[in-house]
Amino acid sequence: MSVRHALLGFLAEEPASGWDLTRRFESTLGAVWPAGHPQIYGELRKLHSEQLIEIRDHGPRGRTVYGVTEAGEKEVKRWLTSVEVDHTMRLEPILRSAFFWLMSPQELSEHLGREADHYRKVADTYRDLAEAKDRGDFGDSAQTRSLRIAAEAAVRVNDALAQWAIWAQEGTHG
Amino acid sequence: MSVRHALLGFLAEEPASGWDLTRRFESTLGAVWPAGHPQIYGELRKLHSEQLIEIRDHGPRGRTVYGVTEAGEKEVKRWLTSVEVDHTMRLEPILRSAFFWLMSPQELSEHLGREADHYRKVADTYRDLAEAKDRGDFGDSAQTRSLRIAAEAAVRVNDALAQWAIWAQEGTHG
DNA sequence: ACGGGCATGTAAGCGGTTACATGATTCG
DNA sequence: CGAATCATGTAACCGCTTACATGCCCGT
Numbered sequence: 001m002s003v004r005h006a007l008l009g010f011l012a013e014e015p016a017s018g019w020d021l022t023r024r025f026e027s028t029l030g031a032v033w034p035a036g037h038p039q040i041y042g043e044l045r046k047l048h049s050e051q052l053i054e055i056r057d058h059g060p061r062g063r064t065v066y067g068v069t070e071a072g073e074k075e076v077k078r079w080l081t082s083v084e085v086d087h088t089m090r091l092e093p094i095l096r097s098a099f100f101w102l103m104s105p106q107e108l109s110e111h112l113g114r115e116a117d118h119y120r121k122v123a124d125t126y127r128d129l130a131e132a133k134d135r136g137d138f139g140d141s142a143q144t145r146s147l148r149i150a151a152e153a154a155v156r157v158n159d160a161l162a163q164w165a166i167w168a169q170e171g172t173h174g
Numbered sequence: 175m176s177v178r179h180a181l182l183g184f185l186a187e188e189p190a191s192g193w194d195l196t197r198r199f200e201s202t203l204g205a206v207w208p209a210g211h212p213q214i215y216g217e218l219r220k221l222h223s224e225q226l227i228e229i230r231d232h233g234p235r236g237r238t239v240y241g242v243t244e245a246g247e248k249e250v251k252r253w254l255t256s257v258e259v260d261h262t263m264r265l266e267p268i269l270r271s272a273f274f275w276l277m278s279p280q281e282l283s284e285h286l287g288r289e290a291d292h293y294r295k296v297a298d299t300y301r302d303l304a305e306a307k308d309r310g311d312f313g314d315s316a317q318t319r320s321l322r323i324a325a326e327a328a329v330r331v332n333d334a335l336a337q338w339a340i341w342a343q344e345g346t347h348g
Numbered sequence: 349a350c351g352g353g354c355a356t357g358t359a360a361g362c363g364g365t366t367a368c369a370t371g372a373t374t375c376g
Numbered sequence: 377c378g379a380a381t382c383a384t385g386t387a388a389c390c391g392c393t394t395a396c397a398t399g400c401c402c403g404t
Contacts, residue, residue: 019383029269034262035364061373063383076276080276092176098323102254111255210394219357237355
């Protein structure tokens with residue numbers, strides 16, 4: 001149910017259409033919680049039927065701009081403060097590591113090199129984003145500061161995994 | 175499809191029943207890829223019907239011990255070496271951070287304190303496990319070394335998130 | 349002998365993805 | 377005006393979770 005509440009959160013910032021929200025999701029939270037447009041459009045319909053969001057405007061090709069209702073804003077806050085945090089992690093690359101013994105040393109070393117590359121790249125992307133936010137490129141609203149914190153998490157987690165891959169690669173002394 | 179291949183991987187190590195595999199999964203990969211017993215039993219049935227695993231023994235209460243077949247072992251190796259790694263992350267706690275601006279400074283500070291505690295605890299658990307493995311408490315097989323690598327990842331990711339929460343909490347200067 | 353946990357399993361439902369479909373707009 | 381892209385939506389499927397069901401084994 002995370003997408004649901006994230007949509008309410010985004011709409012609490014400013015009204016937006018399904019498309020806007022899809023891009024917003026992708027650019028700010030894609031690294032930690034992907035959500036495709038089919039899910040977003042579907043969720044918006046449900047949220048509207050429950051009157052947690054309302055239609056604010058109509059645009060060109062059936063574009064529907066939603067805004068959060070009072071009930072909706074109350075619901076996000078309830079989620080943030082009262083609903084237990086879900087700490088579930090699903091990291092396929094780590095799952096794979098439990099079976100590294102089935103790979104040849106060479107395959108493994110190459111695999112770990114590619115993994116390190118990948119994580120370094122993602123970390124760098126979010127590092128740039130974080131630096132841009134620190135420079136004030138996105139203003140200095142409370143919302144921007146929150147996204148800055150999310151970006152920091154992306155940087156730290158991906159850095160940690162990059163370092164892990166390098167550490168593991170050294171263990172193969174290849 | 176990760177559970178599927180993880181089961182093949184575990185069975186490549188030694189034959190086991192659904193129950194054995196459930197506990198094995200939980201104790202070694204629970205932190206990075208949870209899998210409940212209904213999923214595991216179901217997957218075993220499918221793997222058996224595809225002849226990737228075979229029945230090796232029957233025990234007390236309908237206990238069925240499976241072992242991997244040649245085709246099964248080939249399939250895990252194919253997965254490890256040829257199937258693209260899925261880097262998808264789903265970290266609800268980071269998703270939430272994008273909406274921290276909807277929380278009061280006090281709520282937020284307390285929230286981050288609880289988060290840091292949580293991650294520290296998980297990291298410590300896997301640190302202990304890793305140290306036990308380094309002491310040789312689980313022998314020194316290739317399989318153990320792989321699980322050691324997985325444990326290291328759990329330590330590093332959870333440490334990173336604990337430090338992140340503390341960093342964010344300092345930003346609230348609360 | 350019986351109560352509580354062990355071990356196995358099934359069924360329904362849900363969140364999320366993939367694939368498909370379609371009209372609107374913009375640009376060359 | 378036609379092609380490519382924008383934007384919106386639906387339908388089917390799949391992995392996974394939740395809830396339920398059941399028999400077996402062990403300790404007291």
